Amino acid sequence: MNPPMARVFIIDDDPRVRRALGRLFRSAGRETEAFASARDFLARLPYDGSGCVVLDVNMPEMTGPQLHELMAQQGIGLSIVFLTGQGDVPTGVQAMKRGAVDFLTKPVDDETLLRAVEEAIARHAATNARRKAREAVAARLALLSERERQVMHHVIRGRLNKQIAAELQIALKTVKVHRGRVMEKMACASVAELVQACQLAGVEITQ
């Protein structure tokens, strides 16, 4: 069930806590990397695989929530589980609003922590998959010529070839050729598939 690539990043300024958490995640079959500060972690990026960050709140220089904000700004999609020795409600609420998977207080039971970490990894994996699909569609969209793109826009809105020819003032036969190329380049077997791909890529569909 655990995808082998998923990795747990531990960020905590306390070396003994880092070591203990590392052991715990390894005992649950996870790979880990540990960092003493937010800066060390940022220096290690980019990271391509799936995984999650187990993040301490109270740290010198850059605090956990500050790192969280920075990751959001830079589009670093790793899910975050906060682990704090000093859980105050406002910090917790803020973290959850920003999209943290959980906000746990030390000392934390292994079941709770591991469940949160698994969820975070799953969430990241899902996000990752969506992102990858979107990127693939975007790459295909980029292959279309201007005319093909115009034709595609009409197709996904449910227009008939005849209507498209009239709208674009081109021959019906030409529309058919463009339409065939669009389906080929976008690797879609049906109009339904094409609509789905465009939705994923955020192409505007409604009129």
Added chain:
Amino acid sequence: MLRAAVSLLLVLAGAAGPALAQAPAAARTVLVLSSERSDLPSVPDFDRGLRQGLAGPDIDYFIEYLDFGRFPGGAQAQAMARYLRERYAGRTVDVLVAFQESALEFVLAQRGALFPGVPVVGAGVERQSVDGRTLPSGVTTIPVIYDYRRTLELALRLQPKASEVLIVHGVADYDRRRGEEARQAAAGFAPGLASRVLTGVPLAGVEEAVQRLPGNAFVLLVSMVRDAEGKALVGQDYAARLSAVSPVPIYGTFGSHVERGTLGGAITDFGEIGRATATVVAAALAGKPAPGSIAVEVPETPLRVNWRALEKWNIPPQRVPAEAQTLFRELGVWEAHRDFVLATLAAVLVQAALIAGLVVQLRRRQSAEAAARQAEATLRLAVDALPIAVIMVNQGGVIVFANPPADKLLGYGEGGLAGRPLDRLIPERLRSAFGGPGDVFMTASKRELAARRKDGSEIPVEIVLNPIESGIQRLALVAIVDQSARHELQRKQQELEHITRVATMGQIAASLAHELSQPLAAILANSQAGLRFLKSGKGDLEELRAILQDVVEDDKRAGEVVDALRSMLRRGKTESARLDAALVVRDVLALLHSELIAQQVEVTTALAPGCLTLANKTQMEQVVLNLVMNALDAMRPRPADERWLHIEVARGERTVRIEVRDSGVGIPPDELGKVFDAFWTTKSSGMGMGLAICRSIVGGCGGDIEVTPNRQGPGVTFAVTLPCATG
């Protein structure tokens, strides 16, 4: 209650009776030759001590003042010799006492011609003038010591930052010898203490020089029998004059100087030398041969401090060593009634002496009954009317009577104390310190003790001893002042310190929870990882060993936090021990570790190793904790990247210095002087006691605390200076 007292007086009178009758036939003659005149304070002190020690009617006591300080030279000595020869031609002198060196030298030169074969006791002579010298047979000495080293020690104890001593002495031979001793004592006495000698200057010049002294100096006033203008001076007068104008404290070895305004010193007690001389004279009168060149070792030089002078020169009273005798010390209730009590005591004393005399006379007239009634009535009136507890003790250490306040204070019913041994009132552990029943007759003095009540409970007391000289025998009047109130005050101070510590702990409770949750989290994660490894069979033995090792260490870490907490929450006892200042700082920073991170304060330290001081750990941690907490408060309004804290521990010449420097908002210049006052605060929720308590704790260790604005940038530096613990 008074029967015992009165019968005692009667017994005394009875014992003295036959002696009085034989007196004319058996009278022995003691002649004292004093080197100096009678108005130098050492001379009457010695005279009084000697007379007290020799008390008894069968001695004819003469004293002559050679006054060689004002009449130096051989011709004067010859004139004096002629005078003495003629004056004492018709008498047999049994023992000759020469007080101080000049008189002894004179006697040694003239003894053959003036008083051949008469035993000689040289009293109060300098040790050097006797050492390595064989004195003629029949001559012995009681040396004296002028303890400049202990006086310097006292000065540095009271002024730990002093860096200069001005040694002042006159031009008489005596002055020069003392001055040389003082100079040798001061040379290299302590690193960083420069010494300078001022002599050959008239008193007015000394006054001017003293006025120019910087604040980190002090004066060692040695002796000025004669100044540079050849003017003969009296100790009390120049000591008072210099004390009046000097901006810095004056120390010295003469008790009379301290009484007239100098700060204190290791005192050469001439009364004590007189009493020691009396025992040697008594032995000589009894025909015992002189024991050699030194009869009695140098009597002790007690530390004595003038309490009013402390105030005058702004020396914190906490720095006064516990063993020092204090003059003019004022203490709450006692202070308010002091004059009244002393006056009353004096009245009782006089009355007691009168009664004793009366009893003697009446006894001679065989009317003891009348005398007893008279004595009983007068004493009952006088002592019973006293508002404080008074008991009277005889030479056997038995309480001959006690007034109702004494019975009440000590928990005995009316009349319950009379007839009991004094020992009953002194807890066993203090008996040796008290020195036994005879000790109460040594001198009129004041000391602190604990008294044991009838039910075995103890109360802190201060006692005032007054020996009553009846002329025949001695009784001691002991006034007992209950000090419970003062001890209660000390207890409240401790309570306040404790409350403040607890309040501070409350402020950082969240951080402390964090500090504890770290090791607890590590322990839990480690243990559960171990269990999982075991369950899955994946972990090897080495891994499990490492896990258990970490669990043990994290548990210890949690234990340390708990220990530190417990230490801060502890109440009461404030015993001092040698303490490493760096360790104190480290412990406090460990306690505040999470708080400092939470407040995003950058901490740097420079902690010199081996900076030891004598203090209580909890109290010192409270001081440092308080200073750091204040720094955090001061930095809160500042941007996070401009908050830094620097703590330094360094060793001075005789001090240990702890500095806490912050980049906070600072303190307005006109407020700097007030920060240590009670109730000074900038915080809406603060009590304003933190720094006041810091100062009282630091002062109690003989140290100092001060605050200065940082030279560069914002913020302030608090500096705690403590005396170095040596050895």
